Amino acid sequence: MQTHIISLLVENHPGVLTRMSGMFTMRGINITSLTVSPCEKEGLSRMTVAIDGSESELEKVRKQLSNLIEVVKVVDLKEDKAIIRDLCLMRVHVKDLNARSEVMQLAEAYGAKIADATLDSVIIELTEEPKTIDRFVDLMKHFGIKQLFRTGVTAIGIDTGVEK
Amino acid sequence: MTREKLKGAEIVVEELKNEGVEVAFGIPGGVLLDLYDVLYKDDAIRHILMRHEQCAAHAADGYARVLGRPGVCIATSGPGATNLVTGLTNANMDSSPVVALTGQVPTAAIGSNAFQEASTFTITMPITKHNFLVTRTEDLPKVIHNAFYIANTGRKGVVLVDLPKDVLATRADLNLHPKETFTGYKPKIKPNPVQIKKTVEVLANAERPLILAGGGVISANATEELRHLAESLGAPVVTTLMGKGAIPENHPFSLGMAGMHGRIYANRAISECDALLAVGTRFSDRLTGWQLDQFAPEATLIHVDIDAAEINKNLQVDIPLVGDAKLALQEIIKWLEKKKATSPGSVWVQRIREMHSACEECIGDVRREGTSLSDMLIKEISGVLDDDVIVTTEVGQCQMFAAHYYITKKPRTFISSGGLGTMGFGFPAAIGAKVAAPDKRVVDLAGDGSFLMTCQDLATCVENDIPVVVCIFRNCYLGMVRQWQELFFEKRYSNTGLGTIPDFVKLAEAFGCYGERVEKPEELKDALHNAFESGKPAVLDMIVGQEDKVLPMIPPGGSIVGMIGTERCKLI
Ligand SMILES: Cc1ncc(C[n+]2csc(CCOP(=O)(O)OP(=O)(O)O)c2C)c(N)n1
Numbered sequence: 001m002q003t004h005i006i007s008l009l010v011e012n013h014p015g016v017l018t019r020m021s022g023m024f025t026m027r028g029i030n031i032t033s034l035t036v037s038p039c040e041k042e043g044l045s046r047m048t049v050a051i052d053g054s055e056s057e058l059e060k061v062r063k064q065l066s067n068l069i070e071v072v073k074v075v076d077l078k079e080d081k082a083i084i085r086d087l088c089l090m091r092v093h094v095k096d097l098n099a100r101s102e103v104m105q106l107a108e109a110y111g112a113k114i115a116d117a118t119l120d121s122v123i124i125e126l127t128e129e130p131k132t133i134d135r136f137v138d139l140m141k142h143f144g145i146k147q148l149f150r151t152g153v154t155a156i157g158i159d160t161g162v163e164k
Numbered sequence: 165m166t167r168e169k170l171k172g173a174e175i176v177v178e179e180l181k182n183e184g185v186e187v188a189f190g191i192p193g194g195v196l197l198d199l200y201d202v203l204y205k206d207d208a209i210r211h212i213l214m215r216h217e218q219c220a221a222h223a224a225d226g227y228a229r230v231l232g233r234p235g236v237c238i239a240t241s242g243p244g245a246t247n248l249v250t251g252l253t254n255a256n257m258d259s260s261p262v263v264a265l266t267g268q269v270p271t272a273a274i275g276s277n278a279f280q281e282a283s284t285f286t287i288t289m290p291i292t293k294h295n296f297l298v299t300r301t302e303d304l305p306k307v308i309h310n311a312f313y314i315a316n317t318g319r320k321g322v323v324l325v326d327l328p329k330d331v332l333a334t335r336a337d338l339n340l341h342p343k344e345t346f347t348g349y350k351p352k353i354k355p356n357p358v359q360i361k362k363t364v365e366v367l368a369n370a371e372r373p374l375i376l377a378g379g380g381v382i383s384a385n386a387t388e389e390l391r392h393l394a395e396s397l398g399a400p401v402v403t404t405l406m407g408k409g410a411i412p413e414n415h416p417f418s419l420g421m422a423g424m425h426g427r428i429y430a431n432r433a434i435s436e437c438d439a440l441l442a443v444g445t446r447f448s449d450r451l452t453g454w455q456l457d458q459f460a461p462e463a464t465l466i467h468v469d470i471d472a473a474e475i476n477k478n479l480q481v482d483i484p485l486v487g488d489a490k491l492a493l494q495e496i497i498k499w500l501e502k503k504k505a506t507s508p509g510s511v512w513v514q515r516i517r518e519m520h521s522a523c524e525e526c527i528g529d530v531r532r533e534g535t536s537l538s539d540m541l542i543k544e545i546s547g548v549l550d551d552d553v554i555v556t557t558e559v560g561q562c563q564m565f566a567a568h569y570y571i572t573k574k575p576r577t578f579i580s581s582g583g584l585g586t587m588g589f590g591f592p593a594a595i596g597a598k599v600a601a602p603d604k605r606v607v608d609l610a611g612d613g614s615f616l617m618t619c620q621d622l623a624t625c626v627e628n629d630i631p632v633v634v635c636i637f638r639n640c641y642l643g644m645v646r647q648w649q650e651l652f653f654e655k656r657y658s659n660t661g662l663g664t665i666p667d668f669v670k671l672a673e674a675f676g677c678y679g680e681r682v683e684k685p686e687e688l689k690d691a692l693h694n695a696f697e698s699g700k701p702a703v704l705d706m707i708v709g710q711e712d713k714v715l716p717m718i719p720p721g722g723s724i725v726g727m728i729g730t731e732r733c734k735l736i
Contacts (some may be wrong), residue, residue, distance in 0.1 A: 063473035073348070133484075
């Protein structure tokens with residue numbers, strides 16, 4: 001079991017998201033994260049899908065995705081050949097000044113931003129690799145996370161870029 | 165010059181004509197009034213009014229399988245569309261090119277639970293190759309063109325076009341017959357030369373080569389190439405259910421259908437071969453059995469398929485070859501000839517001969533002990549019908565009797581529900597087949613249970629002069645399920661007895677069809693003759709043993725080498 005990131009270029013048609021997610025459901029594959037957004041090509045959108053599965057499952061998914069009529073391109077992004085990012089927003093409880101300064105220090109160490117602050121909480125914004133965010137989230141649990149939002153991964157291939 | 169603005173419904177019909185559509189099977193409804201009005205005024209397309217939408221889809225499917233080009237079915241919104249679902253799933257599972265047009269409530273009402281609204285687009289997404297919900301009249305030409313292009317290229321399948329009422333009623337000024345297609349849709353046709361070379365290398369060096377032909381061979385019109393390759397290579401051919409007809413089954417190299425209800429020698433050949441060239445098959449569980457390590461354990465596996473997603477899906481293969489079956493076979497033949505490959509060891513050819521004749525003997529001999537009425541009837545049918553007759557089947561024992569004993573000699577003359585196993589398919593598929601090939605005789609080999617699922621369309625046959633013949637194996641049971649209950653559930657016949665069966669002869673007559681009862685196999689020949697001579701749609705009520713079984717078979721959980729019920733096979 002391993003996390004795979006698939007980058008898709010799809011026609012921006014109504015229903016394309018349902019079709020895509022339906023394909024995964026039909027094949028019994030669990031999507032751990034899915035992002036969609038417009039891209040540099042008019043009429044097309046880019047989707048980044050993260051799934052957990054074996055290499056052979058990934059291969060099957062890739063082929064099934066390529067078979068979808070509205071999918072223009074499927075790229076399987078290898079971790080070491082891609083910039084992978086996730087955006088996390090969280091509200092962390094700070095019960096006293098001590099906690100507040102510790103949270104701020106840790107946030108700084110991780111390159112996170114304090115997006116807002118109240119007397120007893122701060123909102124932290126962090127854009128990083130998913131694993132780094134995981135670690136940061138674990139740390140913040142000690143202080144008490146009130147709310148956590150993550151956008152899910154988006155990724156771009158290095159060297160050649162996603163598309164040639 | 166000013167162009168006349170066309171109504172959406174007129175645009176649809178113009179585009180259908182441009183795609184070469186001559187026939188459509190359907191049932192109208194409120195949201196389709198505009199479309200049916202055009203069909204009324206313009207008689208270029210023959211519309212056959214069915215009595216159930218499921219039958220419309222099956223008929224379009226049967227039509228497509230006979231002609232090798234898309235069949236068209238039409239249904240109204242809501243219940244009409246949901247009734248199509250079984251038929252469309254069936255066609256798509258068997259890669260049969262069908263284009264379905266469904267009516268939809270007006271765009272403004274979509275999502276409001278309007279009268280007869282169902283979300284056809286989302287319901288049919290997983291059961292079609294592709295589907296469209298058209299929201300603007302201007303999009304109609306491109307959508308209809310692509311529906312046919314997608315349905316009939318690559319791995320063929322079903323495309324559904326959902327047509328809201330206002331889209332059909334609105335007029336638009338536009339260019340008809342566009343050519344643009346989807347950027348992402350490029351069906352891969354040409355096989356990779358490197359893979360071809362590897363294949364040729366393996367086949368040329370094999371001592372015991374075997375060809376496994378699936379429905380893809382028929383779909384790609386590659387049966388001539390297949391036969392040529394088998395002969396030049398000295399390789400026997402086994403088929404899947406869908407591949408029946410890929411090689412004449414009386415050919416000395418044909419070993420018939422393999423798999424769960426296949427012939428024992430077809431399965432043995434799979435176990436014994438050292439190179440297996442599988443063409444246009446997806447290695448379904450009905451073929452392989454449940455123990456995949458027992459499937460062709462000694463063979464180098466070569467898999468030719470138009471759909472890359474089928475490669476290594478059910479079975480890991482050694483040499484994948486993605487591409488059109490016809491092109492792939494042509495290339496293989498060409499390179500094999502260049503290599504001047506020596507034919508395989510005479511031991512293998514001798515073995516094939518033995519296996520072929522052992523099979524012929526069992527299948528031909530109706531007097532062997534344990535022969536049931538069903539066996540005798542199907543052999544009789546196979547003997548009486550000429551090579552050009554198109555046979556369709558329902559699902560169950562009747563289907564497997566047909567698959568096992570009916571000797572198919574030409575492609576596209578054996579039409580059966582393979583992937584979905586849909587009871588009620590055979591009869592409406594026969595209607596489609598007869599419409600596609602009016603000069604050919606069409607016979608549905610049916611179970612009583614299956615026929616009762618779609619028999620209302622006898623009315624369609626009478627009304628439209630479509631004289632198909634239904635031969636019912638009347639065992640008064642849901643026979644195949646009963647057989648499993650007998651063999652694996654100690655004869656606890658839970659809900660498989662059909663109780664009082666209608667009098668099928670009277671049923672036929674009530675519809676205005678010809679009906680005749682066949683009490684003994686000897687009476688069949690005359691009854692079939694009478695049925696054809698009547699010129700009417702006909703139903704033959706053939707009485708068979710209630711507990712007839714279709715054997716041999718691979719039991720649940722078993723493997724291709726573990727067939728049971730082989731007592732009647734001549735074992736060599
Ligand atoms: C629509 C549908 N419902 C249920 C089944 C499950 N099923 C498979 S074979 C069979 C029995 C078929 O009975 P019949 O048509 O009488 O044919 P026989 O097996 O007796 O030849 C059933 C119920 C099916 N294949 N299709």
